[in-house]
Amino acid sequence: MLRDTAATRYVTPLREGGSLPGIVEADDLGTYVMKFTGAGHGRRALVAEVICGQLARRLGLRVPELVRIGLDPAIAPAEPDQEVQQLLKSSAGLNLGMDYLPGSLGFDPLAYTVSPAEAGRVVWFDALIGNTDRSWRNPNLLVWHGDLWLIDHGAALIWHHNWSGASAASRAERPYDASDHVLASLAPDVAAAAADLAPRVTAELLSEVTADVPDEWLAGEEGFASPQAVRDAHAEILALRAPRLHEHISLGPPPARRPSGPPGWLTGTWPHGTHRTSGAAR
Template sequence: MLREVTGIRYVTPLREGGSVPGVVEADDLGTYVVKFTGAAQGRKALIAEVIAGELARRLDLRVPELVRFDFDPVIGLGEPDQEIQDLLKASGGLNLGMDFLPGSLGFDPLVFPVETAEASRIVWFDALIGNVDRSWRNPNMLVWHRDLWLIDHGASLIWHHNWRTARAASDKPYDASEHALSRFDPDPAAAAAELAPRVTDALLTEVTGLIPDEWLTDEPGFDTPDDVRRAYRELLLNRAADVHRRITLAPKQGERQPPPEWLRTWVEGKNAQ
């Protein structure tokens, strides 16, 4: 089970993402980015965060610690924004917290170099979980103590929003042509050789076992939370076997066309700052 903490002070909302997470202090003296069950994406975004984050951790990719976060909306009464108030009031009880990394910087592929091996592992992992939210427009990675950390996986596992078509959806190709790490020439086949054998039924059982039962109850088409967990395991196990063959990559550096003039001008201006 994930470690559980209780919120004691709502600090501020983070408005960059559509789910509007909040920075909240907890009773363990830690500070967390909390994603709320009352957000528009609902509990499935939190399920995706748990599965993706804890699977990544077991594959030796860096993800901030995830915790079960007990939240009482009363601690957010000082927040003046009515929309945020409505979100907090709808999110009493169990939510999901991610350890806040103080001093971290948003990843910029034009500034921070990444080794091909690490880029390969991350691209393969994103293909495995069907992560559509790691493009150069929105990398969802942080640089902390010079290391790359993965965040925000709520938009992954998109097929779980319609279980009737989940198998067909999960078999579709994965487009990594605009992935934030595409400029580092990732080799998904090499990453698959290293990581795919580690994605076993036992590992996925451990990971899906971390999802709280209350986020899995009343799922249409399933009788019990364990039935839903089994569906996640079967899809991910099947996908791990051959997803590397269905990844569309951007052309390698040496094969790419020169960047457009507007992009060269922007980069030169950024480097001059």
């Protein structure tokens, strides 16, 4: 179950992402990367963050702690940036916080080694949730205290953008091309990951994970009678997808254009727009 806290101060925006997340301080004395219901990506991105983040944590992958974080729009006038002010005003109420990891570094496969076992678990998990946003162009991985941490799952669970487009069974069979995955070149052991993780994706686990999504982020979903019906639909697809998922993952030849040379944090040079840190926790 997600903890509840409330934002007390908006510190700074993180402008790398299109949804304009921000670093905030909260009344539990924690510091969080906050993702807003009023952002352009909408509440479905937060639904995906909760389901995927909580599922990953329950499967033993490192994801910063997620919290339900309340926002009083009264803090908006203190922000000089008009874009931020508008975002805060339009996000009154319940939002999502991700524990902030100070000093974390954006993952670079040229500078940090991941074992085939760990790479396989991440690739398998991304295939399960349909995550296409973990490429070498945008890894959405952090290195913190020598460990690999997964962040930013708002673009996953793509089926909830078009519920009427296909059946749960057909979505369960959908292939996953991992050739562009940031860990594809590290010999991910997908078979071992499947043997370990697939049996753990049970109906009970999925019920617990989807229960963490607040009703207000699911209410009014077209084609569903209740928030619980939306939770059940997500759980059904994931439950059907997990057992044979490894048969639908392909690791083809990597794309021709790949990063080359040592990363900026080794050379001391940071090109404009490069991630020093990203949203993740203490």
